[in-house]
Amino acid sequence: xxxxxxxxxxxxxxxxxxxxxxxxxxxxxxxxxxxxxxxxxxxxxxxxxxxxxxxxxxxxxxxxxxxxxxxxxxxxxxxxxxxxxxxxxxxxxxxxxxxxxxxxxxxxxxxxxx
Amino acid sequence: xxxxxxxxxxxxxxxxxxxxxxxxxxxxxxxxxxxxxxxxxxxxxxxxxxxxxxxxxxxxxxxxxxxxxxxxxxxxxxxxxxxxxxxxxxxxxxxxxxxxxxxxxxxxxxxxxxxxx
Numbered sequence: 764x765x766x767x768x769x770x771x772x773x774x775x776x777x778x779x780x781x782x783x784x785x786x787x788x789x790x791x792x793x794x795x796x797x798x799x800x801x802x803x804x805x806x807x808x809x810x811x812x813x814x815x816x817x818x819x820x821x822x823x824x825x826x827x828x829x830x831x832x833x834x835x836x837x838x839x840x841x842x843x844x845x846x847x848x849x850x851x852x853x854x855x856x857x858x859x860x861x862x863x864x865x866x867x868x869x870x871x872x873x874x875x876x877x
Numbered sequence: 878x879x880x881x882x883x884x885x886x887x888x889x890x891x892x893x894x895x896x897x898x899x900x901x902x903x904x905x906x907x908x909x910x911x912x913x914x915x916x917x918x919x920x921x922x923x924x925x926x927x928x929x930x931x932x933x934x935x936x937x938x939x940x941x942x943x944x945x946x947x948x949x950x951x952x953x954x955x956x957x958x959x960x961x962x963x964x965x966x967x968x969x970x971x972x973x974x975x976x977x978x979x980x981x982x983x984x985x986x987x988x989x990x991x992x993x994x
Contacts (some may be wrong), residue, residue, distance in 0.1 A: 806968050806970070807920070808986050863921055867920040
């Protein structure tokens, strides 16, 4: 069964601190892995995308890693800001009949306190 | 360049009524995806469309749900005879590239929150 599991479910940190979010998946055949940020009441916004051959990808203060052997990914946020408070969603796509179908994790809810 | 637009943002229907959700993709995008997000759940893929074609509807319930993306106008997700379990946020996303492209990035709309009374 194609699944994406994220941990922790929720996380509270102080402004300026770093944090790491985890994603484990069983999606097959693997195509790519994305991390999205979803603010409350809004649609997700793409942060990073990695294919099989990529181990790490950065976007400003966001750094994603991928270990395709263990089927794990992480999203590291450096020097957190209040605006980082959001849900972070791991999405793994599989090839299916000529297109790529995404499986979404439930997300990690991050709260950054001043 | 306006982003993906969805309307209405909020929709209330009574059981048995029909719900029609609209999605206008970003300018230049010809690929549209619909997702459903139940409370406390992750987004679930429903259907992938290109202009006038349904490419993949493996996530769409077999009954009461249908989607279209006509040559002109927005994509429509239609739910007939709604039930309380249909209450959810429905998100639309569009992309400029084909779903065949590994680097394809989807741009999401703000969603339509459907409440069935």
